[in-house]
Amino acid sequence: MPEEAFTNKPIVWSIAGSDSGGGAGIQADLLTFADLGCHGCTAITANTAQNTCAVDSINAVSIDVLQAQLQALQTDLFPAAIKVGLLANARQVLAVAEFLRALRQVKPVPVIYDPVAVASSGAGLTEEGIAAPVLEQLLPLCDLVTPNRYELEWLSQTAPAGAAALIGAARQLQSRGCGAVLVTGGHTQLRPGEIADLLWDGDKADWLIGRAVPGNNTHGTGCTLSSAIAACRALGYPLRDACVLGKAYVQRGLRLANSDRIGAGAGPVGHCGWPLELRDFPEVLLPGEDRSAAYGLVGDVSTQTFVQGFAMPDSTELGLYPVVDSVDWLQRLAEQGVRTLQLRIKHPGGDLRAQVARAVDIGKRHQLRLFINDYWQLAIECGAYGVHLGQGDLKTADLAAIQAAGLRLGISTHGFYELLLAYRYRPSYLALGAVYATGTKDMSGQLQGPQKLARMVALLPDYPLVAIGGINLQRVAEVAASGVGSIAVVSAITGAEDYVQAVADLRTALEGAVPAASATGLPC
Numbered sequence: 001m002p003e004e005a006f007t008n009k010p011i012v013w014s015i016a017g018s019d020s021g022g023g024a025g026i027q028a029d030l031l032t033f034a035d036l037g038c039h040g041c042t043a044i045t046a047n048t049a050q051n052t053c054a055v056d057s058i059n060a061v062s063i064d065v066l067q068a069q070l071q072a073l074q075t076d077l078f079p080a081a082i083k084v085g086l087l088a089n090a091r092q093v094l095a096v097a098e099f100l101r102a103l104r105q106v107k108p109v110p111v112i113y114d115p116v117a118v119a120s121s122g123a124g125l126t127e128e129g130i131a132a133p134v135l136e137q138l139l140p141l142c143d144l145v146t147p148n149r150y151e152l153e154w155l156s157q158t159a160p161a162g163a164a165a166l167i168g169a170a171r172q173l174q175s176r177g178c179g180a181v182l183v184t185g186g187h188t189q190l191r192p193g194e195i196a197d198l199l200w201d202g203d204k205a206d207w208l209i210g211r212a213v214p215g216n217n218t219h220g221t222g223c224t225l226s227s228a229i230a231a232c233r234a235l236g237y238p239l240r241d242a243c244v245l246g247k248a249y250v251q252r253g254l255r256l257a258n259s260d261r262i263g264a265g266a267g268p269v270g271h272c273g274w275p276l277e278l279r280d281f282p283e284v285l286l287p288g289e290d291r292s293a294a295y296g297l298v299g300d301v302s303t304q305t306f307v308q309g310f311a312m313p314d315s316t317e318l319g320l321y322p323v324v325d326s327v328d329w330l331q332r333l334a335e336q337g338v339r340t341l342q343l344r345i346k347h348p349g350g351d352l353r354a355q356v357a358r359a360v361d362i363g364k365r366h367q368l369r370l371f372i373n374d375y376w377q378l379a380i381e382c383g384a385y386g387v388h389l390g391q392g393d394l395k396t397a398d399l400a401a402i403q404a405a406g407l408r409l410g411i412s413t414h415g416f417y418e419l420l421l422a423y424r425y426r427p428s429y430l431a432l433g434a435v436y437a438t439g440t441k442d443m444s445g446q447l448q449g450p451q452k453l454a455r456m457v458a459l460l461p462d463y464p465l466v467a468i469g470g471i472n473l474q475r476v477a478e479v480a481a482s483g484v485g486s487i488a489v490v491s492a493i494t495g496a497e498d499y500v501q502a503v504a505d506l507r508t509a510l511e512g513a514v515p516a517a518s519a520t521g522l523p524c
């Protein structure tokens, strides 16, 4: 039963070259895997002799030796994700592709390919003639390919000048059969001071914009990024979140290790632990914002950006936050002294406007923080306290009108990418879900669990944050340990035998709960 590895840590493989200087390749990959809580295994493709100044030689291992390593790993240490780096010649490309194809038949595993061809010093790292087997055999087996600008030129056979051309080249490369392409921005500053990576997933271009870090310790950034993404995939993060986290991990390494002095040339990027600080995370570019022209997104749907953000609630701690589907429920819960509530009518019957107006009236009489889900126009018309919108609504709702009317805005998020995107609007609160599976709404594929929740909460410790999804009395302590200031529930109240008791118990549990540094699952 090889795919059931005997391990309680996700196993990640690196199929890559050894860097004798310890800054890139296998050495960087193993440091990254360990740092992010994974066990790293290796299949070495080449033994390079290099230091921080130059690559003196590249010594490819034989196909037998490469296959022997892969075979040994497969029988005992089945991977949860694989990073592929330097492949020294066409024979290696074909052997790795053949192996991955067979492995897929056993169990699909995310494969992240960093198409290393040229060292940052400019030295060529592979034999001529590997582009064709890479494109034809390896690429279709990869979930993500992470070229830098030069590697993109090499593989797409184009010389993209400018952002729009980069998007075109990434599209073209992805159309060769891989799941997505992440073009790293270290070699091209499209705007001063910004290092932007482009993610093309076959559907949509996303720019992840980081800040340039002055300094020379940049060796191994590409290897570290791809191995961090592989580690995050192994830990269960979806691709977009894994890219955001990988970029944050590299940014943190650049920031914290930049005063290190290792070697006379470009020193290694740091490996400094799980990123928990917002300043290391990229900004997600919103289409239609001023600088989007510089990133080739002219003519896209217009988006409003908000320098000042939305009106804030009176407290960052919104407490117990029931989400209910009728005005009667609002009335009942307001009478129980609940202060934050949401009207979420998914199957409207009767006069919707009248229901929203009645809800707003109850809200005013009881001084509620009352959010109206979905119906933002009615919420504005009726003078509601606030509106709650999902990610899809952000493309269609008139956010400027909501803001101008002085309404608060809550936004749903599911994972790091959506959190960073929604945060760009500076809403009145951010909802993080779904913490657990729930019968109320199909959230499969968007479940976070308490540990991921805590890692997201750590980014915005002073911002109003709401946890939602499958939360009940037994889970309140675990959720509140993340430090989140509010807990939204549907069925724990509206499905309870005795809702009065349920409200009392949930409030007591929430008030008695304490944030715990250990909730992130990281060393404190």
Ligand SMILES: Cc1ncc(COP(=O)(O)OP(=O)(O)O)c(N)n1
Pocket (backbone or CB within 6 Å): 323, 342, 344, 373, 374, 388, 389, 390, 391, 410, 411, 412, 413, 431, 432, 433, 441, 466, 468, 488
């Ligand atoms: C507090 C809170 N968080 C998330 C949601 C989900 O909102 P949305 O994404 O708009 O999905 P629907 O609720 O409309 O199905 C919420 N309602 N409240």
Ligand SMILES: Cc1nc(C(=O)O)sc1CCOP(=O)(O)O
Pocket (backbone or CB within 6 Å): 412, 413, 414, 432, 433, 434, 435, 437, 438, 439, 440, 441, 443, 468, 469, 470, 471, 488, 489, 490, 491, 492
């Ligand atoms: C409406 C909703 N939105 C979610 C999100 O994650 O965005 S989870 C969810 C359902 C919450 O219901 P319950 O408390 O019964 O699990």
Ligand SMILES: [Mg+2]
Pocket (backbone or CB within 6 Å): 373, 374, 388, 389, 390
């Ligand atoms: Mg909604």
